Amino acid sequence: MKLTAEEAIRSLDSIVKNAETRSELADVSEDVMAILNEGAPAEFVTENGKAVVADISKAIAAKGGRRRRLSDFPPVIREDENENILIKGRWLERGGSAFLVSTAGTGKSIWMTQFAISMIHAVPFSGLTPWKPLKCWVIQSEDSDDRVSIDRDDIIAGIIEENEAENPEINWESAAQQVIFVDLTGHTGADFLHTLKLELESARATGDLPDVVIINPFMDFLGADVTSNADTIAFLSGGVLAGKQTEGLRSILRDFHIAALIAHHTAKPPTDAELAGWIMSAMPEYKACGAGYITNWGRSFITLMKIPGVDGKVMLTAGKNGGGLGWPLVHGARRIFLSHSDAESCGGSGRRHHWHMVTDEDELEDLKDAVGALVDKRQKRGREPKKDIDVEASAMAFCARVREFVNVKKTDLYSIWHEQIGKTEYSRESAKKVIDHVFSNPPEGCVVRRIKKNQSVSECLIFA
Secondary structure, three states, X not given: OOOOHHHHHHHHHHHHHXXXXXXXXXXXXXXXXXXXXXXXXXXXXXXXXXXXXXXXXXXXXHOOOOOOOHHHOOOOOOHHHOOOEEEHHHOEEOOOEEEEEEOOOOOHHHHHHHHHHHHHOOOOEOOEOEXXXXXXXXXXXXXXXXXXXXXXXXXXXXXXXXXXXXXOOOOOXXXXXXXXXXXXXXXXXXXXXXXHHXXXXXXXXXXXXXXXXEEEXXXXXXXXXXXXHHHHHHHHOOEEEOOEEEOOHHHHHHHHOOEEEEEEEEOXXXXXXXXXXXXXXXXXXXXXXXXXXXXXXXXXXXXXXXXOOOOOEEEEEEOOOOHHHOOOEEOOEEEEEEEEOOOEOOOOOOEOOOEEEOOOHHHHHHHHHHHHHHHHHHHHOOOOOOEOOOXXXXXXXXXXXXXXXXXXXXXXXXXXXXXXXXXXXXXXXXHHHHHHHHHHOOOOOEEEEEEEEOOEEEEEEEEO
């Protein structure tokens, strides 16, 4: 016989009071919330729900159900034997997240789709190597159905060409049947999180959960001010978002034991003078547009950047948590290079929408040289060095106008003369050299007067 909501909660309350193990206690709060959310009459929830949950929470606390000794954490498992590690180098793990940060139009949507297709057969992609086949859901709203179809056919054609010698047995068309696109267009904020959870619950019931949920792009589903820490905290970790309580994306990832890979845009493009330093940053996590909490929350970050003056190629830079990927050091950061295929797109226009790693040694050297030119440009950015001043000539110029500067403290003259001789060309130290020279060799008709006030002594020029 099915229990009523009230009977079920009383039963759960009894379990809490008598539970002997931590696992029993941990399951109780989830069961109670499920009953309150799905099976309880509205009046029961209103009158008793919060109180019962509070009582159960107190009972769990009293039994230490949320507490663990440091020694209670599981022993370390080798990465290649750990079911929770999805991408080598611990770059992506269950319950965790990674961000791909890129400018608009660079090719991040193609990158995300190609990642999903590659992971189905556990084939490395863009320097990311899965430990086993991974099933991906792609949640996107930017691209039309036609564009997704072109990308699909281009990517599969490109992968077949790349892998036909090494993996001839793989049926790549089967990947298109296993990569799932989930249409959540129009769902944002708390509604997006709630709807995503419903989709995942349905998949769990049929044993069809993904390993990775790809969200492309982040701002399409946030539904709030991306520069607001409060809003991004509510969406990513839980809180109140646009007046609605959320449990946060992290809780959903942990509840379903899956990971998230999130595409995100960079901030406003830099000026031409700033471009080299912006592209060459060794910390791509700080290129993400919006609140700083995004950088704090995301476990791993890489950027996908165009290289000025180089057509059809991009540079990936690994930042936060990228040390384990094994990428080579290129001008101070972990970087690899990707290139578009030279073949024609299956859609009949332009290059094929497919990324492949640049491995040719000559081509790599050319790209490293292009990056080196950016490094040189960045190092030269800023003002030109201040010129050395002709002290004798400037001292003569000062003496010619000495009437303007009598009875003025020597320390004040440093700044005055610096302003008058051209602060954009000469350093303040140059002005100090000139004034010191004048006071050591006073002009005709002037003497140096020392003025003592309290404990300080100042000097100025006066007419003799």
